[in-house]
Amino acid sequence: MPCQTCNDSGWKTIKVNGIARATRCDCRRESLIEQRLQEARIPPRYRRCDLDNFIVYDNEQLLRTIDKARKFIDKFPVVSKGMVLIGPPGVGKTHIAVSVLRSVILSTGARGLYYDTRGLLRDIRSTYNPVLNTVEMDVLRPVMEAELLVLDDLGAERLTDWVEETMSLIVNTRYNERRPTIFTSNYEDIPEDGELQSLLVRVGFRLHSRLREMCEFLEYDGPDYRNLPPNAGAEDLYKLWKAQPRRKLPVKSGEPARAQLRNVTRRHEKADLKWTGGRGGSE
Numbered sequence: 479m480p481c482q483t484c485n486d487s488g489w490k491t492i493k494v495n496g497i498a499r500a501t502r503c504d505c506r507r508e509s510l511i512e513q514r515l516q517e518a519r520i521p522p523r524y525r526r527c528d529l530d531n532f533i534v535y536d537n538e539q540l541l542r543t544i545d546k547a548r549k550f551i552d553k554f555p556v557v558s559k560g561m562v563l564i565g566p567p568g569v570g571k572t573h574i575a576v577s578v579l580r581s582v583i584l585s586t587g588a589r590g591l592y593y594d595t596r597g598l599l600r601d602i603r604s605t606y607n608p609v610l611n612t613v614e615m616d617v618l619r620p621v622m623e624a625e626l627l628v629l630d631d632l633g634a635e636r637l638t639d640w641v642e643e644t645m646s647l648i649v650n651t652r653y654n655e656r657r658p659t660i661f662t663s664n665y666e667d668i669p670e671d672g673e674l675q676s677l678l679v680r681v682g683f684r685l686h687s688r689l690r691e692m693c694e695f696l697e698y699d700g701p702d703y704r705n706l707p708p709n710a711g712a713e714d715l716y717k718l719w720k721a722q723p724r725r726k727l728p729v730k731s732g733e734p735a736r737a738q739l740r741n742v743t744r745r746h747e748k749a750d751l752k753w754t755g756g757r758g759g760s761e
Contacts, residue, residue, distance in 0.1 A: 507587065514583045518590045524576040532573055535712040537719060539698035540569075546696055547574055550658075551581045555588065555625065560658040560693040562632075564667055564677070568702030571662040575628045578660060582626050591624035595645075596635050602644060622651045632663040633680030642682045649685060653692045667695055 483504070484490045491498050515525075529551075534544055543563065550557055561578075563571040576592060583590045601617045621627060635641050652659050668676035678686045689695075701718035 511584060511587050514587055514589060515580070518579060518583060518592055520576055520580065520592045524572060524592075525580075527573045527576040527580060529574070529577045529581070532570060532577065533703070533710075533712055533715060535700075535716040535719065537698065537700055537716070539696075540700060543574065543696040543698055546694065547578050551578055551585065554582045554586060554658075557658050560660050562661045562663065562667075562689055562693045562695045564663050564665070564695065564697040565699055566702075567664055568704045569698065569700040570703050572630055573703075575630065575660045575662050579626060579628050588625040589623070590626045590628075591620055592628045592630065593621065594630045595632050598629070599635055599641060599644065618648065621648055622655075623657075625657060627652065627657070627659045629659060629661050632661045633665045633677055637680060637682055642685060645681065646685050646688070649688050649692070653688060659693070661689070661693065667697060 484506075490501060490504075492501050493499070520527075529544060529547060532544070534540060546561065550561065561575075563575055565571055579590045579592060582588050598617070598621065602614055605614050605617060649659070663677055663680075665675060665677040665680050668678065681689070699719075701715055701722055703715075706714065706718075
């Protein structure tokens with residue numbers, strides 16, 4: 479059914495100080511926003527995510543994270559930093575990140591993009607297949623140019639030279655262009671290099687340092703939302719949270735973690751990889 483205001487022309491007439499002027503019809507904006515949402519690559523499971531339908535409970539760290547997320551939405555695009563959401567699997571990090579992405583698109587029409595980090599690296603690697611008619615920049619350009627990017631599950635991919643160089647290229651480009659990014663990660667931000675399961679070791683010194691500069695780190699724990707029975711509410715979540723053992727830091731592995739970081743650093747000292755691309759991604 480055609481728009482009753484503009485008859486699908488995309489324009490409507492308004493009066494300004496008694497003078498008729500043409501302006502974009504509201505239906506045009508709605509169509510643009512719908513297009514932006516489709517282009518954002520939000521997985522079907524998360525397409526209805528919203529902060530208003532996220533169950534919260536009396537968890538100070540979680541409430542602080544939600545408050546920061548709402549302020550980010552209200553201020554966008556005038557935001558100085560992105561966010562890194564850290565916590566165990568199932569505590570709603572992806573829900574919060576996608577909620578922010580959807581809200582920004584709906585309110586501003588911005589170009590937003592979601593990627594699981596492993597999926598992004600897989601798509602970049604696939605461009606090295608000579609059978610496929612794609613190149614690296616076909617994948618990288620929208621990631622670098624999105625006005626808001628969500629990178630889910632940071633640190634899940636094993637750290638290699640190619641992974642570090644590729645992620646550094648993406649993050650540094652967005653940092654230099656002042657384009658905010660929201661990351662999620664299951665790895666705690668332990669401020670030392672002796673723990674293999676820390677975010678520092680999983681992403682490397684250089685990327686971790688850049689993340690610290692360009693993002694606000696928001697860490698919280700809680701029960702796994704995916705284990706909740708139907709119709710469970712805030713009180714049920716609170717009881718589960720209090721009943722479960724607190725998340726413990728993994729046993730320090732000491733020298734192996736430091737050795738892993740040193741090995742990566744030494745390889746960078748031997749050759750300035752810039753961004754190797756090509757078959758380096760097969761590591």
